[in-house]
Amino acid sequence: MIDRQRGRATLLGSRIPLASLIQALAVAEYLNFRHAANALGVSISSISTRMKALEEDLGVLLFERHARGVRLTEAGRRFVKHVAVGVDQLDHAVKTAGMAASGECGRLRVGIHALIPGSFLAKLIGRYRESHPRLDIEMTEGTARDAVMQLRADRLDLVFLAGAPELPDCHSRRIWTESLVVALPKQHRLARRAAVTWSDLSGETFLARHGGTGPQAHDHIVLRLTGRWPAPSIIRFDVGHSTLLSMVGQGFGITIVGDATSLLPNSDIVFLPISDEPEPIPFSAVWSPHNRSTTLRNLLALAGAMGRHCESSQPVRQR
Known part of the structure; x- marks a missing residue:
């Protein structure tokens, strides 16, 4: 009734x-x-x-x-x-x-490859949290492949990837750059040098993550060392960023990373610049074109402003 x-x-x-x-x-x-x-x-x-x-x-x-x-x-x-x-x-x-x-409160889900203290990404997230204290930021660490899959499934709002990915169903924008460095175990034959060249690295065993921080990591090594002798060996592991670095420190092989990784304290690894690497690595923000979130737009605006300031303050590269 x-x-x-x-x-x-x-x-x-x-x-x-x-x-x-x-x-x-x-x-x-x-x-x-x-x-x-x-x-x-x-x-x-x-x-x-x-x-x-x-x-x-x-x-x-x-x-x-x-x-x-x-x-x-x-x-x-x-x-x-x-x-x-x-x-x-x-x-x-x-x-x-x-x-x-207005994007002052709510939730923002961000996919990252690593959050290294002192890096551009860490500063970006820190500044965004300071200016939006009521906003919940959920971060997921993983490979580029997994991050893009979660983005497409609407489980992430934004991911940061190495490179300049061209995904037909996503928007992307270059945000910042980092110089490429090689991570070597401390006892490596090249560890005492101030810098290395790609020729110095021919014949080495490179370690890489499945999916990596960007799909181009494996291809980048192949591109730089094709035709050099002895040929390099590239072994992929399904591990996290920190585990891969630990494997380098234990002598499993070497790897290439952005120079922000060198900010991590690690007594077993030496990070050296690659002197004949022509350009720094771009890092990009990737998001769905269907995402109209104001929180997303606010973070992209801040990232763009910080990225432009960072580039304008860097010295001009001599060629």
């Missing part, structure tokens, strides 16, 4: 003006129509008329009038108590909706 009284209350509640509820709260606070009217900036007659209409709609007496003002009835006290909670929730809903629309 339909609860007629409950149905009546629901219909009644849906047609009570919000202004009447707010004025009822003011009257309950001041217990005086004049003071409540002054606080709200309305006329006494307006409040008096609204309170009378509200009581008639509810069918109960909320306020007992007397010469000095009003006092709440028991029904009025209960009514005001619940209305206050509802108005607070509504106010919170309005404020949070506005903040979410």
Whole structure:
């Protein structure tokens, strides 16, 4: 059966003006129509008329009038108590909706290959969190391949990848660059040099991650060392970034990384620049064209600004 009284209350509640509820709260606070009217900036007659209409709609007496003002009835006290909670929730809903629309609160899901203290990416995330303290940033560390799969499945909003990927179903933008360095075990024959060339690295065993920080890592090694003798060996492992570096330190082989990785403390590894590497590695932001999130646009704007400042402050490369 339909609860007629409950149905009546629901219909009644849906047609009570919000202004009447707010004025009822003011009257309950001041217990005086004049003071409540002054606080709200309305006329006494307006409040008096609204309170009378509200009581008639509810069918109960909320306020007992007397010469000095009003006092709440028991029904009025209960009514005001619940209305206050509802108005607070509504106010919170309005404020949070506005903040979410402007990107000040909500959630942003970011895919990364590693978050290295002192790196461009770490500074970017840190500055974004400072300027958006109410925003929850969820970070997922993994390979480029896995990150793109999660992006396409709408489990990530944005991923940062090495290189300049051309994905037909995604947008991408170059954000920052890093010089390419080679990571060698401390006991390696080349470890005491100030720099190395690609010819120095021919015949070496390179370690790489399946999927890597970008799909071009394996191809980059092959491109640079094709035709050189002895030929290099490239072994792929399904491990994380830190594990791969640990394997380098233990003598499994060498690897190439962006120079931000050299900021990591590691007594077993030496990072050396590759002097004949013509260009630094670009790092790009990749996102879905269907993602209209303001939080995403805000992060992209900050990343672009920081990236331009970083490039403008770097010395011009001599050729």
